[in-house]
Amino acid sequence: MPRIEDRLLKSVIYLYKSKEAADSGEPGGSGFLVGEPSAIPEAVFLFALTNAHVAKLCPVVRTAGPPKKRVFVCKESDWYRHPDQDDVVVTPIGFAPKDARDFYLDYVPREWFVTPENFSHATHDVNDLQPGVESLTPLDYEWEHQPLGWPFGPGEEVVMLGRFLGYDGTDENEPAARFGHLAMASPVPIKHPWGFTQSSFLIECRSVSGYSGSPIFIYRVQSTVAAGLVAIGSDRGGKVALPRLLGMDWGNLDRVGRNDYAIDWAESEADASFPRHSGMMVAVPAWRLAELLDSEVVQAVKRKKEAEAKEDN
Numbered sequence: 001m002p003r004i005e006d007r008l009l010k011s012v013i014y015l016y017k018s019k020e021a022a023d024s025g026e027p028g029g030s031g032f033l034v035g036e037p038s039a040i041p042e043a044v045f046l047f048a049l050t051n052a053h054v055a056k057l058c059p060v061v062r063t064a065g066p067p068k069k070r071v072f073v074c075k076e077s078d079w080y081r082h083p084d085q086d087d088v089v090v091t092p093i094g095f096a097p098k099d100a101r102d103f104y105l106d107y108v109p110r111e112w113f114v115t116p117e118n119f120s121h122a123t124h125d126v127n128d129l130q131p132g133v134e135s136l137t138p139l140d141y142e143w144e145h146q147p148l149g150w151p152f153g154p155g156e157e158v159v160m161l162g163r164f165l166g167y168d169g170t171d172e173n174e175p176a177a178r179f180g181h182l183a184m185a186s187p188v189p190i191k192h193p194w195g196f197t198q199s200s201f202l203i204e205c206r207s208v209s210g211y212s213g214s215p216i217f218i219y220r221v222q223s224t225v226a227a228g229l230v231a232i233g234s235d236r237g238g239k240v241a242l243p244r245l246l247g248m249d250w251g252n253l254d255r256v257g258r259n260d261y262a263i264d265w266a267e268s269e270a271d272a273s274f275p276r277h278s279g280m281m282v283a284v285p286a287w288r289l290a291e292l293l294d295s296e297v298v299q300a301v302k303r304k305k306e307a308e309a310k311e312d313n
Contacts, residue, residue: 005233010106012175015058022062022071025170029054030162031213035107039306046093050213055079055089064173065104082292112245113286119185122147156182162214180205200282207281219243247283
């Protein structure tokens with residue numbers, strides 16, 4: 001298993017009920033920063049993403065940034081929800097350099113988001129090759145993002161980064177990694193505690209409360225002759241070695257009856273949840289997050305911020 005590049009860890013945010021709670025490091029939820037191309041030269045525009053059920057109680061953001069600038073005091077009304085009322089919300093954070101790796105925080109690039117097509121077709125898909133015909137790739141070919149050869153499917157390795165409550169860092173964010181595998185290629189409808197159906201990936205992954213809103217990355221291990229396994233998130237292996245954003249964690253499935261499962265949010269069920277934990281985590285697909293980011297109301301906010309920045313300059 002390769003190590004995780006710091007850039008991924010620095011993209012994780014923590015959510016709190018108030019600024020005081022953020023300063024003291026009280027329990028809350030998880031989320032992450034996404035960087036979008038911007039009209040401002042050499043900059044990206046940062047958005048914070050998390051679950052709607054997290055932002056409802058914990059709307060204040062704490063990034064991995066410097067202590068005096070890391071807390072963003074937001075209200076629930078500052079978060080924009082998916083047009084179809086999926087359990088995902090977003091709020092604008094501001095501008096950052098395109099290459100933010102020398103700074104405190106980082107972000108997940110939009111180009112990392114998986115699409116439905118990634119689960120039905122791959123670049124250089126083996127299914128496109130004619131039987132008995134060899135297809136050699138030119139030596140100077142620039143490899144694209146995964147999936148290559150085969151579309152993404154069951155068994156793919158995933159890693160989730162978020163808050164392991166109790167050991168999540170009081171003075172600064174210290175995300176913990178949880179590992180697992182994609183259980184099914186196609187999202188399935190899961191009944192949400194708020195009464196609607198949430199399209200979700202099923203992922204076999206150890207997870208507990210506190211990780212809601214965490215980013216989940218799908219990746220294929222790459223290696224080099226000199227350095228061995230390429231770190232997850234490193235540019236050293238080129239685009240082909242980079243992970244893709246699979247989606248966002250929003251809950252875990254507990255067995256509540258014969259072939260019947262429910263999300264494990266209820267405090268009253270906490271004592272009974274362990275022996276009947278299904279081992280399945282559910283995640284909102286990344287393309288649902290992309291739909292939210294591309295919505296007119298969210299893009300209008302971004303355009304307004306860009307216009308203000310141009311005027312200031």
